[in-house]
Amino acid sequence: MDLASSWTHTGAVLTFHRWVTVIGALLLTSVGVFALCLQFGATSVGLGTVARAIMHLVRGGEAETTSLETSEMIMIQIRLPRVLLGFLVGSSLAAVGVTLQALLRNPLADPYVLGVSSGSAVGVSMAMLIGIGSAFMLLPVLPLFGFAGGLLALLLIYRLAQSQGRLPIHSLLLAGVILNAILTAFIMFITSIMEPNRSAGLMAWLMGSLTAPGYPALSVFVLYALLVLAMLMHKAQSLNMLTLGEETAQSLGVETEGIKKQLFALTALLTGAIVSVSGMIGFVGMVVPHAVRLLIGSDHRLLLPASALVGGMFLAVADTIARTIMAPAEIPVGIVTALTGGPFFLYLLLWRKDRMV
């Protein structure tokens, strides 16, 4: 250790200590941001009420809901699931963005580039077209349709892109982009033949909306997303190798074909689920990875979890702004993410350029 200490502790490589510090700090900030987002809304709620409501929930106070104040009801029934969903969708978008940028070796990649998202969107549009979505049953029908559409798109892209058991990256990207274009045209067609008020609803959904489903569906999504995120995290070291190019990755002992297929499947499964519950919230999946990379470097073992946490905070805050700035009306959260994230990213870029010169 002595002889190596000249460079291991100067930030040149990722150490366990640095990982714990960064992730720990981000986790603490996340908890703070989460609490803040719970307070704001059409009606402001004090921190005390937030705490009491959460305590009720933790104690399994479902039976005593009648004894709760209105503000606590709002907290438990509406705001908490929504902030939770926002945080998790933001995390997932950022994590998928990081993964796809490395897998496709393309800094412009985002979760929506491969067409799986459009597949989900077509699923939801179809459901809305035949009027299923308007009848809310116990099952979250729209997300299920969306997820099915996403799965179909995943299989189709894989069939199109693979050749003789291999999955060439350029084929994957091309197949995804083309399918995306075709499916987008299909969605446009569906909107054009819909009744105006329904198509307005569909457009709003497409722009991205965080309307939390009930707790049973939400907890399924939470478990699902956390599982996929953990599996992505497990591939972080292989992602590092993949960014060097497939040939180099192989010469370093990575089974690239297997890893590529796993990563494509994991990102597609997560994207399909995200789009099914929240539509297409732009910007988070592309810009958060870049911003985090500028600040902490390219090692995916740190970049992936850090981006997930920052993405979660970013979307939770953006959604809080979206539902408070014109209360009681809401603006689509995608507008907020683009208008706040874009300039901030440009600022980061310029700031870094200043420091480099």
Next chain:
Amino acid sequence: MATDRMNIVQFWPSVDGPVIEVDDLSFRYRSMSETGRAWTLDHLSFHVDAGEILGIVGPNGSGKSSLLKVLSGFLPAGEGDVRLGGLSIGKRSRFDVARLVAVVPQEYAQVFPFTVAETVLMGRFPHRTARWWSMGIGDETANDLACAHQSMIDTDVLPLAGRLISDLSGGERQRVMIARALAQEPKILLLDEPTAFLDINHQIDICSLVARLREERRLTVVLVSHDLNVASQYCDRVLMLKEGALCRLGTPDETIRPDVLWMVYGCDVVVDAHPQTGRPRVTMPIGAGRM
């Protein structure tokens, strides 16, 4: 760690025999077999001894880079056999090959900037002791760090450890790539055009580094080069490829000759003796050199 070492020793029975044995190797790309075109590599047989530097030269499109990719296991041997340390490369796992063979690619295409130290440490990947719960964080052992450290010292890139690869010059970047290859602790080093895009100063730098590493680490080196003088001055033997077939294999004196070069490249060149080493030196002729 101990078992890892044992594995390598077991799979590496003879240290002084041929390290690489290529036996009647033929290869063609998939798109070519459909159109029935000729072999990219055409029935090659040769071997490389331990501690030897073999240069592969030949015209553009003669199959040099393809041969290197077959030796590294990136491309599968079509027909025939390639044995590393006596065991067929197809029978070795990707991991196993990565512990024996390190590749220094021609160009370092980088999408996202890593630091020099991060890049060199990636060479330890085939030696990592993965713990499934750690997710790769803190997997680097003291031995990994020490090995990366020594590799950076050997290639003079230690002062650059914290810099981003994208901020380095071409020569510095090439040295970092060699450092990463050394961190793999390979038996065999494959270099693809190590001196392309480098000025004369850095060419000397890289070539003498490779020669020195061969001595210090008992490495077996196979390098592909367009530069006949690099092949002549630094290689023990030179393998000449023409249209995928082995045209000539021998010492520089036997291969870097006007008649052989006429046969392989189809042009006249001036070959004289290098004033310091006495090895053949190739220069372009004045005036009409070609038919």
